[in-house]
Amino acid sequence: MSQEAREQAVLAAVRERRQQVNDAIDEDLPMAEPERLYEASRYILEAGGKRLRPAVLLLTAEALSDVDAADAEYRAFPDLNDGEVDVMSAAVSIEVIQSFTLIHDDIMDDDDLRRGVPAVHREYDTETAILAGDTLYSKAFEIMLQTGAPPERTLRAVQTLAETCTHICEGQALDIDFETRGDVVTDEYLDMVELKTAVLYAAAATLPALLLSADEETIEALYNYGVKVGQAFQIQDDVLDLTVPSEELGKQRGSDLAEHKKTIITLHAEEHGVDVEGLLDADDPEDVTDAEVEAAVQRLRDVGSIQYASDLAEDLVAEGKAHLDVLPENEARHRLEQIADYLIERGY
Amino acid sequence: MSQEAREQAVLAAVRERRQQVNDAIDEDLPMAEPERLYEASRYILEAGGKRLRPAVLLLTAEALSDVDAADAEYRAFPDLNDGEVDVMSAAVSIEVIQSFTLIHDDIMDDDDLRRGVPAVHREYDTETAILAGDTLYSKAFEIMLQTGAPPERTLRAVQTLAETCTHICEGQALDIDFETRGDVVTDEYLDMVELKTAVLYAAAATLPALLLSADEETIEALYNYGVKVGQAFQIQDDVLDLTVPSEELGKQRGSDLAEHKKTIITLHAEEHGVDVEGLLDADDPEDVTDAEVEAAVQRLRDVGSIQYASDLAEDLVAEGKAHLDVLPENEARHRLEQIADYLIERGY
Numbered sequence: 001m002s003q004e005a006r007e008q009a010v011l012a013a014v015r016e017r018r019q020q021v022n023d024a025i026d027e028d029l030p031m032a033e034p035e036r037l038y039e040a041s042r043y044i045l046e047a048g049g050k051r052l053r054p055a056v057l058l059l060t061a062e063a064l065s066d067v068d069a070a071d072a073e074y075r076a077f078p079d080l081n082d083g084e085v086d087v088m089s090a091a092v093s094i095e096v097i098q099s100f101t102l103i104h105d106d107i108m109d110d111d112d113l114r115r116g117v118p119a120v121h122r123e124y125d126t127e128t129a130i131l132a133g134d135t136l137y138s139k140a141f142e143i144m145l146q147t148g149a150p151p152e153r154t155l156r157a158v159q160t161l162a163e164t165c166t167h168i169c170e171g172q173a174l175d176i177d178f179e180t181r182g183d184v185v186t187d188e189y190l191d192m193v194e195l196k197t198a199v200l201y202a203a204a205a206t207l208p209a210l211l212l213s214a215d216e217e218t219i220e221a222l223y224n225y226g227v228k229v230g231q232a233f234q235i236q237d238d239v240l241d242l243t244v245p246s247e248e249l250g251k252q253r254g255s256d257l258a259e260h261k262k263t264i265i266t267l268h269a270e271e272h273g274v275d276v277e278g279l280l281d282a283d284d285p286e287d288v289t290d291a292e293v294e295a296a297v298q299r300l301r302d303v304g305s306i307q308y309a310s311d312l313a314e315d316l317v318a319e320g321k322a323h324l325d326v327l328p329e330n331e332a333r334h335r336l337e338q339i340a341d342y343l344i345e346r347g348y
Numbered sequence: 349m350s351q352e353a354r355e356q357a358v359l360a361a362v363r364e365r366r367q368q369v370n371d372a373i374d375e376d377l378p379m380a381e382p383e384r385l386y387e388a389s390r391y392i393l394e395a396g397g398k399r400l401r402p403a404v405l406l407l408t409a410e411a412l413s414d415v416d417a418a419d420a421e422y423r424a425f426p427d428l429n430d431g432e433v434d435v436m437s438a439a440v441s442i443e444v445i446q447s448f449t450l451i452h453d454d455i456m457d458d459d460d461l462r463r464g465v466p467a468v469h470r471e472y473d474t475e476t477a478i479l480a481g482d483t484l485y486s487k488a489f490e491i492m493l494q495t496g497a498p499p500e501r502t503l504r505a506v507q508t509l510a511e512t513c514t515h516i517c518e519g520q521a522l523d524i525d526f527e528t529r530g531d532v533v534t535d536e537y538l539d540m541v542e543l544k545t546a547v548l549y550a551a552a553a554t555l556p557a558l559l560l561s562a563d564e565e566t567i568e569a570l571y572n573y574g575v576k577v578g579q580a581f582q583i584q585d586d587v588l589d590l591t592v593p594s595e596e597l598g599k600q601r602g603s604d605l606a607e608h609k610k611t612i613i614t615l616h617a618e619e620h621g622v623d624v625e626g627l628l629d630a631d632d633p634e635d636v637t638d639a640e641v642e643a644a645v646q647r648l649r650d651v652g653s654i655q656y657a658s659d660l661a662e663d664l665v666a667e668g669k670a671h672l673d674v675l676p677e678n679e680a681r682h683r684l685e686q687i688a689d690y691l692i693e694r695g696y
Binding site: 033034036037104107108126127128130131133134135137138139141142145151152154155158159161162163165166169170172173174176177 | 456474483489490499513517520
């Protein structure tokens with residue numbers, strides 16, 4: 001299958017499930033009083049988003065139970081012991097957590113825009129944005145408790161959710177720490193990315209296995225799939241920031257570099273003697289020209305840092321996909337493999 | 349028993365359990381990496397606090413299981429079916445949630461001090477304070493999962509925790525809404541206080557009943573005890589802000605009034621024709637004199653608003669205590685009654 005055909009298949013698979021996920025978000029997180037709080041809590045969820053993590057979760061459920069997408073009733077999904085589980089609630093819970101982290105991250109980074117609309121602390125105010133995130137946080141737990149899975153399995157799911165949230169906070173704290181540290185190495189960066197970004201993919205892939213009563217080997221393999229694919233996703237983001245033209249990227253190309261943000265690429269370059277801080281030297285990251293960015297990127301290319309990052313992302317995807325061996329061979333498993341490939345092949 | 353003797357008994361009961369709660373916090377929420385994040389997360393917990401909610405929780409457990417404080421092993425507490433439950437984890441979880449709300453509330457209110465030390469966003473920074481609160485939030489769920497209670501009971505406890513957090517957010521949002529609304533009535537204020545403050549007391553009183561397998565009638569009665577007592581606690585706070593001299597209060601007497609904060613007292617006065625906004629008119633709430641405060645308070649006294657609040661708090665405490673009938677008659681139950689009385693008798 002060509003790269004383009006694969007991309008089309010992945011986007012179709014995600015799109016196919018998106019409307020159902022959106023409907024489920026409306027059901028599981030309806031408007032309530034106080035209105036302004038719930039409007040703010042739902043604002044980023046309503047602004048869009050591919051629902052990639054819910055798609056991974058639903059596809060994993062389909063793959064595990066060998067159910068065709070056309071027949072899938074996610075609210076009453078066959079578990080591996082003749083029971084039924086509402087895996088859609090778990091998918092909503094994960095998307096709600098993702099949304100909470102976006103709202104709080106945007107406050108922390110003082111970002112103005114998210115999904116093409118003002119960030120919640122800009123559209124409303126910081127107080128409301130903090131509270132909206134806090135509300136989504138507890139709602140995600142309430143929703144995770146609604147799957148109807150056996151109590152022991154539900155407890156494992158809640159435990160996974162809680163640990164995932166702790167890890168995301170730890171990863172975000174490490175990311176902030178890195179900004180003021182001069183001695184960060186690539187391995188530490190990968191650990192940070194695992195905590196900040198990859199564990200939520202890992203949770204998405206693991207939760208159906210937990211809820212549908214898969215065995216421990218399967219649970220562990222799916223966790224590793226999520227971690228590797230999530231790490232690859234973040235590394236590809238770092239590569240794209242340098243290699244995709246600004247107009248396609250929707251923001252200034254090379255902005256990470258101009259803001260002196262540490263990425264796997266800059267860390268590799270530093271380890272190979274490049275003065276990364278001196279590569280792009282502008283008071284305002286918006287002031288750098290494309291020519292300056294191109295010269296900086298060429299320096300990173302010359303020292304092999306971009307190739308290193310691309311190779312690493314490719315290795316991680318290969319590792320991730322290998323873990324899918326625990327799943328039956330079916331279309332959903334094939335889509336999960338394609339999603340892994342897509343994450344490092346996508347243009348932006 | 350005199351008021352003073354009762355106060356001494358309550359403070360002794362709380363103090364008796366405080367060291368054990370503090371030790372348990374160290375065990376259940378140890379320092380971890382990233383260090384700065386965990387230091388910030390533990391900062392307010394280490395700064396002090398009476399541990400009143402954990403004391404209510406532990407006393408409720410003692411009362412339910414008819415265990416003497418001297419014999420109580422909170423980590424292996426007898427449930428009502430010959431099992432053992434770590435009720436201390438539930439107590440820690442509740443205190444951790446309380447601490448998370450304090451950290452985020454201080455950011456929202458831009459308060460400088462908490463428990464005599466700088467607020468977390470002052471001692472560290474806003475980013476770290478948001479993250480510290482978020483970390484405590486998930487840790488509270490992780491800790492609540494450690495009680496060793498049967499799965500169904502643990503799920504109920506987690507559900508209670510999640511709903512409690514949602515309610516606290518809703519209450520805080522209502523409180524913020526009230527600042528810009530001119531038509532708030534006393535009943536709405538009581539509902540807000542139930543959500544923002546009282547549900548955490550209700551959770552503290554209910555969780556042992558859930559975890560130790562008490563019957564539904566007992567669970568409901570203890571919930572109502574917590575709600576009524578929690579509401580009374582907040583109303584008494586409103587009264588104290590007006591009636592206790594600044595030096596005892598640790599802040600300017602009448603500061604709520606000067607900041608035009610709505611309380612049950614100002615709402616009652618408004619309902620009785622007082623122009624509350626005009627009572628204390630200073631650009632800076634710190635600039636009001638004690639004489640001005642006294643004149644304003646006298647106006648509130650004259651119209652019966654302070655008496656109304658005191659009577660209401662007293663009624664709520666009486667209602668709350670009546671719900672303790674479901675408990676066996678023992679010393680712990682007696683202490684829970686005394687705590688209810690103490691909350692409205694305390695000077696500050």
